[in-house]
Amino acid sequence: MASSHPQTTSHSGGTAHSGSAAALPFRPAGSGEYDEDGNLKPKFGRPLAEGEREIVMDVRTQDMEMNMGPQHPSTHGVLRVLLRVDGEVVTQAVPYIGYIHRCAEKIGESVEWIQYLPYTDRYDYLAAMNNNLGYSMAVEKLLGVEIPQRAMYIRTICAELNRIGSHLIAFGTYGLDLGAFTPFFYSFREREWILSIFEKICGARLTYSFIRIGGVFNDAPPGWLEEVEAFCDDFEEKWKEYNDLLSDNLIFVRRTADIGVISKEDALAYGLTGPCLRGSGVKYDLRKDQPYELYSKLEFNVPVGEGKKGQLGDCWDRYDVRMQEMRESVRIIRQCLAGIQEGPVLAKLAAALKVPAGHAYVGIENPRGELGHFVISGGDKKAIRLRVRGPSFCNLSILPKMLPGTMLADSVALIGSIDIVLGEVDR
Amino acid sequence: MSASLALSLWLQSARLQQQTGAALGSTTAPDSNWTLDLLEWVRTSWLSTKLAGLAGMDQAPALPTWAAAAIGAGIAVGIVIGFVSVVAMFSIWLERRVAGRIQSRIGPNRVGPFGLLQSLADGVKLLLKEDIIPSGADRKLFVLAPALVMASALAMFAAVPMADGAGFTDINLGVLFIVGISALATIGVIMAGWSSNNKWALYGAMREAAQVVSYEVPLGISLLVPVIVGGTLELGAASRLQSGWGGSCWFLFQNPFVLPAFVLYFIAALAENKRAPFDLPESESELVAGFHTEYSGIRFSFFFLEEYAAMFLMSAVGTALFLGGWNFPGIDLLKGGWLIAAQLAVFVVKSMFLVLLMIWIRWTLPRMRVDQVMVMGYKYLTPLSLICVVGASVWEVWAAVPFHERPIWMQLFTPVLVFGVCAVLGAMLRKQAIESAAQPTTRSRIAPRAHAAAH
Numbered sequence: 118m119a120s121s122h123p124q125t126t127s128h129s130g131g132t133a134h135s136g137s138a139a140a141l142p143f144r145p146a147g148s149g150e151y152d153e154d155g156n157l158k159p160k161f162g163r164p165l166a167e168g169e170r171e172i173v174m175d176v177r178t179q180d181m182e183m184n185m186g187p188q189h190p191s192t193h194g195v196l197r198v199l200l201r202v203d204g205e206v207v208t209q210a211v212p213y214i215g216y217i218h219r220c221a222e223k224i225g226e227s228v229e230w231i232q233y234l235p236y237t238d239r240y241d242y243l244a245a246m247n248n249n250l251g252y253s254m255a256v257e258k259l260l261g262v263e264i265p266q267r268a269m270y271i272r273t274i275c276a277e278l279n280r281i282g283s284h285l286i287a288f289g290t291y292g293l294d295l296g297a298f299t300p301f302f303y304s305f306r307e308r309e310w311i312l313s314i315f316e317k318i319c320g321a322r323l324t325y326s327f328i329r330i331g332g333v334f335n336d337a338p339p340g341w342l343e344e345v346e347a348f349c350d351d352f353e354e355k356w357k358e359y360n361d362l363l364s365d366n367l368i369f370v371r372r373t374a375d376i377g378v379i380s381k382e383d384a385l386a387y388g389l390t391g392p393c394l395r396g397s398g399v400k401y402d403l404r405k406d407q408p409y410e411l412y413s414k415l416e417f418n419v420p421v422g423e424g425k426k427g428q429l430g431d432c433w434d435r436y437d438v439r440m441q442e443m444r445e446s447v448r449i450i451r452q453c454l455a456g457i458q459e460g461p462v463l464a465k466l467a468a469a470l471k472v473p474a475g476h477a478y479v480g481i482e483n484p485r486g487e488l489g490h491f492v493i494s495g496g497d498k499k500a501i502r503l504r505v506r507g508p509s510f511c512n513l514s515i516l517p518k519m520l521p522g523t524m525l526a527d528s529v530a531l532i533g534s535i536d537i538v539l540g541e542v543d544r
Numbered sequence: 545m546s547a548s549l550a551l552s553l554w555l556q557s558a559r560l561q562q563q564t565g566a567a568l569g570s571t572t573a574p575d576s577n578w579t580l581d582l583l584e585w586v587r588t589s590w591l592s593t594k595l596a597g598l599a600g601m602d603q604a605p606a607l608p609t610w611a612a613a614a615i616g617a618g619i620a621v622g623i624v625i626g627f628v629s630v631v632a633m634f635s636i637w638l639e640r641r642v643a644g645r646i647q648s649r650i651g652p653n654r655v656g657p658f659g660l661l662q663s664l665a666d667g668v669k670l671l672l673k674e675d676i677i678p679s680g681a682d683r684k685l686f687v688l689a690p691a692l693v694m695a696s697a698l699a700m701f702a703a704v705p706m707a708d709g710a711g712f713t714d715i716n717l718g719v720l721f722i723v724g725i726s727a728l729a730t731i732g733v734i735m736a737g738w739s740s741n742n743k744w745a746l747y748g749a750m751r752e753a754a755q756v757v758s759y760e761v762p763l764g765i766s767l768l769v770p771v772i773v774g775g776t777l778e779l780g781a782a783s784r785l786q787s788g789w790g791g792s793c794w795f796l797f798q799n800p801f802v803l804p805a806f807v808l809y810f811i812a813a814l815a816e817n818k819r820a821p822f823d824l825p826e827s828e829s830e831l832v833a834g835f836h837t838e839y840s841g842i843r844f845s846f847f848f849l850e851e852y853a854a855m856f857l858m859s860a861v862g863t864a865l866f867l868g869g870w871n872f873p874g875i876d877l878l879k880g881g882w883l884i885a886a887q888l889a890v891f892v893v894k895s896m897f898l899v900l901l902m903i904w905i906r907w908t909l910p911r912m913r914v915d916q917v918m919v920m921g922y923k924y925l926t927p928l929s930l931i932c933v934v935g936a937s938v939w940e941v942w943a944a945v946p947f948h949e950r951p952i953w954m955q956l957f958t959p960v961l962v963f964g965v966c967a968v969l970g971a972m973l974r975k976q977a978i979e980s981a982a983q984p985t986t987r988s989r990i991a992p993r994a995h996a997a998a999h
Contacts (some may be wrong), residue, residue: 183743191829205914294829296911302647361980369823369910526913529830
């Protein structure tokens with residue numbers, strides 16, 4: 118159990134050496150060399166002088182297996198990570214998923230096009246507007262239908278508001294993971310307003326099904342746009358509070374900077390997208406790189422990690438990208454509010470929708486990364502195949518690579534910084 | 545049960561110690577044993593005399609000494625338990641209300657005025673819950689652990705003088721006693737973690753062991769500074785030594801090294817009490833609930849009560865040794881019972897202020913990591929506290945005479961320094977707050993809203 122150095126070789130009369138790997142605070146077990154009898158080989162073996170004795174101190178510790186999850190406060194849902202720990206240091210981590218698998222893709226093949234929309238709400242339930250948008254755009258691409266301008270504006274406002282709401286959760290729960298409780302309440306205070314704004318436009322607070330094929334469900338009620346603007350004004354002031362409270366806090370920086378560094382190459386190789394990729398310094402945002410809807414007309418920056426507090430691609434960078442994105446989203450919403458005009462919000466479509474045969478892939482920038490919908494239509498009321506590329510699922514894949522060698526507390530920080538939603542990992 | 549037993553046994557030995565301390569020339573006169581006085585008063589009261597008359601006696605017979613001592617100790621135990629429970633419950637209420645305030649929510653406000661009875665309601669609920677002992681647990685240790693933890697909190701309480709001559713007791717080695725007894729809780733925590741047969745709990749216990757062993761060093765050393773300044777290990781005597789300047793001549797203002805020592809003591813006390821940012825043994829985001837993962841019901845509430853009692857106790861020791869104890873400007877104007885009551889109030893308010901600071905810190909800061917906590921303890925707090933001890937000793941030796949006989953500039957040096965440091969820190973924080981509020985927003989860059997005309 119003791120998390121001491123597993124092996125210490127000392128020469129009598131000489132200095133005691135403790136072997137330590139370069140980057141880790143502790144050396145993982147099993148890294149020393151043993152001879153045939155199972156005794157530890159001296160690390161600094163030199164010929165012994167006459168009368169000199171070498172004392173090998175060998176404290177071998179036993180690794181322990183721990184189940185982190187599926188009921189654990191910091192796995193953000195029903196993720197189960199099987200950890201092999203040597204004291205406080207994780208030596209191996211295997212994530213197990215599938216606890217809330219609901220066959221969403223298969224359902225997509227058995228319900229009508231429009232009926233599938235509510236199922237999209239449920240994969241990344243923190244960003245349901247964005248999920249609706251992704252699915253609707255994929256079907257619209259096959260239909261070739263033109264979306265009314267006002268609908269596009271409302272869609273963009275809702276998607277960006279939802280992005281703020283989702284990042285607020287990431288921010289709040291990340292604080293919670295690191296033992297800071299108050300940011301969580303602050304972020305929920307603002308998120309509450311976002312949810313009530315959504316409630317006013319579509320009646321739902323979490324699973325909206327508001328953005329649908331051909332536009333949006335209904336027009337903004339009177340005063341709604343003003344309220345969104347009031348929210349933007351308020352939010353920018355509150356955003357400063359978050360930074361005062363958490364971002365620049367020395368303990369927080371020490372807990373996140375240089376922890377869980379994902380290199381640019383790794384991020385690309387593992388197919389990370391969203392803040393996880395941008396945190397590693399890759400400027401890739403589908404809103405800029407493959408502009409959809411109104412994004413080509415809007416002015417906004419794509420924040421990328423700069424290694425401000427530590428190495429490029431550490432937990433702090435990923436956190437900071439989310440914080441900066443919230444501000445950019447406010448900027449986008451303000452531009453939409455300035456440009457929105459009167460008009461219809463839903464294109465006229467048949468009630469029993471038949472989609473022309475063909476296939477289409479549409480990827481959009483979800484708060485967590487690229488959410489792709491690949492649909493194949495046989496010209497019927499139902500899809501032949503509906504495939505979803507979930508950002509959380511792909512981002513999660515880097516965990517087994519990142520976790521070994523970190524400390525137990527760091528592993529929590531790492532899982533939090535990747536910001537997964539298990540509803541979407543499992544679908 | 546075990547708590548009461550430990551305490552009563554201890555009280556007897558403490559009494560003995562006090563008498564020997566008096567015989568050896570302690571700074572205080574031994575006060576009369578008030579629990580025994582109470583028994584004597586009961587014996588000679590009207591009702592007792594009447595009852596004795598019914599039995600055909602002149603007066604109720606005096607109890608044998610051992611019985612009187614046992615009953616006296618029992619009364620003291622009852623008072624300590626009552627006081628500790630009330631203080632702990634108030635602290636819990638305070639924590640929840642302050643947390644609510646910090647987090648822009650309300651906090652408990654339904655049970656009793658301002659929700660003051662919430663802790664009581666929770667206590668009743670916890671009492672009525674099913675008492676679960678996990679099947680793989682080591683039953684004896686599992687049951688014993690919360691009692692041991694609670695006993696240490698209660699025993700520590702007995703040594704704190706709350707007002708001049710009105711404490712539970714006042715031993716001449718009070719500081720040493722408190723530091724020693726506070727370590728007892730650690731054993732309880734390790735027992736709890738080990739006996740739970742749960743890996744998370746075991747982690748919590750191991751972290752607790754490492755943390756408390758490390759932080760007792762700076763805690764003890766920083767407590768040495770006021771001991772050097774005052775020249776006594778007795779908490780009551782230390783408080784009495786701080787009564788100059790109309791009740792404001794605290795140790796904090798007597799020696800320039802007491803302020804850093806106080807800061808170090810406060811940080812070490814946070815770690816000792818497992819309070820954020822050092823709440824590693826029960827860090828719920830990593831270890832589910834740490835050492836008390838498997839505990840529920842009344843056993844859990846013992847751990848919970850102990851935490852808050854220990855918080856108050858550490859604050860009380862800090863108050864007695866650094867912040868002037870029961871002394872406050874103008875308190876000398878009162879007499880008799882009013883003076884005792886005022887001293888008690890001052891002491892409790894000062895301690896509660898430190899508890900409030902602990903609460904404030906908890907709801908503001910994230911948690912540190914295990915190795916960071918260790919690094920902080922061994923690389924920073926311990927050397928700094930040693931420097932404080934050396935500095936304070938040098939200052940005292942250089943000054944050579946008792947505080948009130950020193951030249952006036954030397955007496956004024958420390959208060960000016962303390963207030964200067966506070967003013968500079970305050971100005972820095974204020975500047976930072978103003979700068980942060982003045983950060984630009986995107987509002988000015990966007991054209992005024994066009995949609996207002998649409999509706």
